[in-house]
Amino acid sequence: MNEQKFVQFLKENFKFSKGKGIGDDCSVYKLNDYYQLITNDILIENIHFNKNHFSMNELAIKSLGVNISDIIAMGGEPEYFYLGLGFPKKFKEKDLKDFYNGLKQGCNKWGIELAGGDFSGSDKIFISITMVGRTERPIYRENAKNGDLIGITRGTGESALGLKCLKNKIDSKYFINKHKKVIPEIKRGRILSKYVNSMIDVSDGLLLDLKRILNSSKKGAKIFYEKIPVSKKLRSFCLKYNFNEYELVLSGGEDYILLFTISPKKELNLKKENIPYYIIGQVNNNQDELIVKHNNKTIKLKDYGYDHFLHL
């Protein structure tokens, strides 16, 4: 079973009659004068992170960041959250306080609050964050239109390169920081939400997350690799250490940039907002087809990124 089939199984078996449920970054529930957004993301030791790579403080801040990113991807702003924490018994009180101090820093930085949660001893670190946010106009994955331009807010691959540096003990503070620190684009997301048709945050790789938009919208797309901003620094690291640039940029996870589709007409208005973004391709009606061109040559894609379900 892959993720797509699993989500299909869930959608068929679990209806959320009060709003929009499974299948997007957040659930959407209409209240009197706005929409309440709720998302839940889990981070598990040795699956999502290696505790040797993160201080407790950094881990807490990153956990918040990835959840905030889901709220932003729906056009929302984050408000408050719940933390379910499994924390190894061998750890000390200081470790726990470092973790909560990280949470506090994240709260101050992003204007959010801790509203509740649960705590337990455990073998491995397990973090579950449920984030609540709000928006006046929720942006869904399923709304990409034929002819929409495909945009991204920053380049991809730098977080995945940072993880490679950590794993291979390559000393690069620049890329390691890109992996450790999530920069949720709260203001940029709010501006985009006024114009875009669909949006997602890139957590599992540019192509995999684009595939999610396309599958939900029953569309296809063509991407032009040369339009993706790839920094000289990333390119030279790939050459030096023999890393596959395509793999990093197209399938590297955890950049938490925003990926959106927008009508060409609305894009003219978005231009006037003066926020940085890059148009990298276009949506078409060829359902299930995703083509990546690089200087007119088609790139062969082995897979589209990380799928938690492929083992099942």
Next chain:
Amino acid sequence: MNEQKFVQFLKENFKFSKGKGIGDDCSVYKLNDYYQLITNDILIENIHFNKNHFSMNELAIKSLGVNISDIIAMGGEPEYFYLGLGFPKKFKEKDLKDFYNGLKQGCNKWGIELAGGDFSGSDKIFISITMVGRTERPIYRENAKNGDLIGITRGTGESALGLKCLKNKIDSKYFINKHKKVIPEIKRGRILSKYVNSMIDVSDGLLLDLKRILNSSKKGAKIFYEKIPVSKKLRSFCLKYNFNEYELVLSGGEDYILLFTISPKKELNLKKENIPYYIIGQVNNNQDELIVKHNNKTIKLKDYGYDHFLHL
């Protein structure tokens, strides 16, 4: 650090300005015409359960039950939930489907819906449920008054005895079912919420959860053991297998009964509702004092139940 100190640390460092945050079974957030309740409970393999004791189906239903119980303890009714699931890679697709089928049964049984969540492979089973509910009158722990009667909806200790049976391979379907199956008292909780001053669900032991009410309310209490309904079946099992009855009844966890305090005047009205409950003691102003009498003799209490923080 114990739980009380940890909650104090959290309360000092994390303010929830929009409503009531840390320190009760749920957070409480006022919407236009009702209060939204949200709770998060985690269940970790080998900490909260042993997977040899539960089928995937039973585990899913129990996970829902313990979260629903928190909503009820605040005087609310459950509506929908989010599931963060870490599921071992060695498991099969069938195991996962059994788990989700259990969720579906729970949804049908208790009138709730799955609204979203997250999934990942992991070493051990990790379940995080965030449950959303509503009430017109939230009931807090901190509101017990001097002179309040202390009530419970059922006897305690049977779930803990069931766990002992499982661990010691004693064949008793009756008690094992008491451990495996949570019976959230949705209707009874809604009726109680019209009369009581404070309420909690007994998850970690009668005395520990009573202590939580008393600490929050800055009160003390006296309990009369002989008023607690202890079944003949439980008593005879304790004699036969040399289990400590006091320990099971006073400190055994996971009965998920409701424990409440109510003014003597309001209790006269509650009587007319014809729901079963037992008055087992009374609240007083002797802060931090909890005395348990059994036929006029004071029971010496070693500790009050399970505290996840005592290792820190």
